[in-house]
Amino acid sequence: MIRITKQTDYGIVLLTHLAAHPDRQYNAPDLAAEAHLPLPMASKILKLLAREGVLVSHRGVKGGYGLSRHPQEISMAEIIAALEGPIAITECIDEAGDCVHERLCPVRSNWHRINEALLTALQGITLAEMVHPLLQAPPVSRLVTLGRGSAGNTQQPQQQPL
Amino acid sequence: MIRITKQTDYGIVLLTHLAAHPDRQYNAPDLAAEAHLPLPMASKILKLLAREGVLVSHRGVKGGYGLSRHPQEISMAEIIAALEGPIAITECIDEAGDCVHERLCPVRSNWHRINEALLTALQGITLAEMVHPLLQAPPVSRLVTLGRGSAGNTQQPQQQPL
């Protein structure tokens, strides 16, 4: 249903706490407490983020986790990809091409377009932006305009509660 | 993992076939054959689409399914919502608000922004556009610009294979 997993959701919350003090280093128990998550869960996620290069880890007594880069340089796309693999809104985008339809599927290329749209959107949002709850940022309705080149369609997309 | 379900995928393929001849009316067996899907699966999906108002159905011997509106008036967002419920990239967007974090969750409002971005993107793509495999449409990288108001960031988002 076009939804990120809970793990990813948790991961972003954890990263948000880390991003609040990009210089410091937190250990797993502290982060788990701050994010109100059970320690095993938090550990699992932090571990993954470290392996994927989003975080750097330091073992031993004064160890912990820290961001590998500045929050402005870490995109949502990267975080999501780290936690749940390649971003592919349909299977056929990611797979090796064993889809029997493949040749005669008329919508495939269009899904690629949509997927890229989503990807671009997520790449444009950085971790730093997620830290501030309600910025005076322009509303997304302006940020993402999927209108064709001829954007003269005045028909506003019926605002049904999707 | 930010993925539509197979049902939705199939549904869009079915709708694409219907959109090729918006005036005509197809029955389930024919559509299933054209889309290379097992009949029960196709029926299930068509049924749902009819109940949600995307299709109109006609029972009886010369019955079948037809689009309820013109392909240009049916958005991807509507189709996806019909087949898999409200579009909500995180649980807390859709749910009644029984999330214990709720009050102190710093990322919630930002997820709303991202969700709206996705929603707007999907609302801007119509079924009619999905029919044509490769239009000379502008590349999505231009269609969706999630840059902030100050879009002067020259740092192209590192093109890693997400």
Place this chain on the structure above:
DNA sequence: AGAATTAGTACCGTCCCGGTACTGTTTTAA
């Protein structure tokens, strides 16, 4: 040496997706 902390792996329950089958209802047409 020992304590603290991350790393790796393995395990399990539960929910939902994907798919199938069966029965009922409506409509056309002979």
Place this chain on the structure above:
DNA sequence: TTAAAACAGTACCGGGACGGTACTAATTCT
């Protein structure tokens, strides 16, 4: 009027992935 064609509803089931937990190993500081 009757039978066939087609949609409508519902129920069922297996498999896989998600969410979560536990245990052991490896590392580092004191």
